[in-house]
Amino acid sequence: MSLPAVAVSQSPEAKFREYLASRPKPQRFTDQQRDMINYIFSQHDHFDAEQLIEDLKRDGLGVSRATVYRTLAKLVDAGLLRRLEFGPRMFYEHDYGYPQHEHLVCEKCEKKIEFQSAAIESVIRDVAQQHHFQASGHTFIIRGTCRECNQAKMTKRRLDLI
Amino acid sequence: MSLPAVAVSQSPEAKFREYLASRPKPQRFTDQQRDMINYIFSQHDHFDAEQLIEDLKRDGLGVSRATVYRTLAKLVDAGLLRRLEFGPRMFYEHDYGYPQHEHLVCEKCEKKIEFQSAAIESVIRDVAQQHHFQASGHTFIIRGTCRECNQAKMTKRRLDLI
DNA sequence: ATTCTTGCAAAGCCTTTGCAACTGC
DNA sequence: GCAGTTGCAAAGGCTTTGCAAGAAT
Numbered sequence A, B: 001m002s003l004p005a006v007a008v009s010q011s012p013e014a015k016f017r018e019y020l021a022s023r024p025k026p027q028r029f030t031d032q033q034r035d036m037i038n039y040i041f042s043q044h045d046h047f048d049a050e051q052l053i054e055d056l057k058r059d060g061l062g063v064s065r066a067t068v069y070r071t072l073a074k075l076v077d078a079g080l081l082r083r084l085e086f087g088p089r090m091f092y093e094h095d096y097g098y099p100q101h102e103h104l105v106c107e108k109c110e111k112k113i114e115f116q117s118a119a120i121e122s123v124i125r126d127v128a129q130q131h132h133f134q135a136s137g138h139t140f141i142i143r144g145t146c147r148e149c150n151q152a153k154m155t156k157r158r159l160d161l162i
Numbered sequence C: 001a002t003t004c005t006t007g008c009a010a011a012g013c014c015t016t017t018g019c020a021a022c023t024g025c
Numbered sequence D: 001g002c003a004g005t006t007g008c009a010a011a012g013g014c015t016t017t018g019c020a021a022g023a024a025t
Helices: A014-020 A030-039 A047-058 A065-077 A118-130 A147-161 B012-021 B032-042 B049-058 B065-077 B119-128 B147-161
Strands: A081-086 A087-092 A102-106 A112-115 A134-145 B080-085 B089-094 B102-106 B114-116 B134-145
Touching: A014 A030, A014 A065, A030 A047, A030 A065, A047 A065, A065 A081, A081 A102, A081 A134, A112 B102, A118 A134, A118 B119, A118 B134, A134 A147, A134 B119, A134 B147, A147 B080, B012 B032, B012 B065, B032 B049, B032 B089, B049 B089, B049 B119, B065 B080, B065 B089, B080 B102, B080 B134, B119 B134, B134 B147
Parallel strands: A102 A134, B102 B134
Antiparallel strands: A081 A087, A102 A112, A134 B134, B080 B089, B102 B114
8 A cells, every 4th residue: 555544434345335225215235246345445456447347357256347337436426436537547446444645647657656745735725715616526647757667768778878 | 818828939830830840750731730720729728629620610621530630639749739638538728828737627517717836836846756756747637616607506506495 | 753641431449328137125 | 026236238429540542742
């Protein structure tokens, strides 16, 4: 984990069941949903739908593409996952039990580095107030090259000069 | 315009021709490209490919979808346009002659409000340095409801109470 | 004349959806 | 048993691409 976890009193599954039960029309908890939650919260990663489908299949847990998308939407709505727009496809990360943060995204190796910034929060508050804008969310991504990829590039450059 | 323009010495078209000429394999300047640049820089808007295609057609300037996409890519590469990732589709805005800025995006009416923030720039510098990350660009979007849509909502709420 | 660009239609990629079969509650 | 869920395959929305015809230098 890149950042310290936040203490939470319920398991992700319990929190999801609570969410399902609290809907206007109570919704059902299925085996597929349980498998997805168990898998997703057994690790801390940024992942997209396609990766998740493959990983579940690899673990012998077949969940159809449609169900994966449908369940991801519910997990986001339930506050268990955050949805991230890194480029054209959606990524997901833990929300429940994990602090708010922003990302550095390496354009070479796709690595996501997390960081927290109080300054960002205050910019959002200030700007919103100034424009009488009711802020409900934000996206902040810094794109570039990570330390390792930078070093690789440097090394290659040195070798090229020999 | 939401922000003061930046003084530039060349016309967008001149700058684009310079870009084309400076390519390893010199590229050609076409009527379609000229029409697109004239249209795009005759106003200051955030637009997407589909809107641009329709607007050009409405003005009697037919440019095919493929050419619009191909030319937009070149305009971005040439530094004339910035590409923005607002949700699933790409938006474009002036880069040449326009200052760096961030956006508030209204989820109700899709309005884009521009703002500048020195604090953001310094967060980027600091975080990048701290992680030995070579930053090359960033995305910062605050989502929510704009003043007008907020008022509309308030008004409706009042009316609902009568 | 050469080589790049255009336009068309087809394909690609990610995500959503209609519908019959299935399953929690 | 009823109402919500699944899986499949098809459709959707946006963007890219192969290729023959056309245009810039």
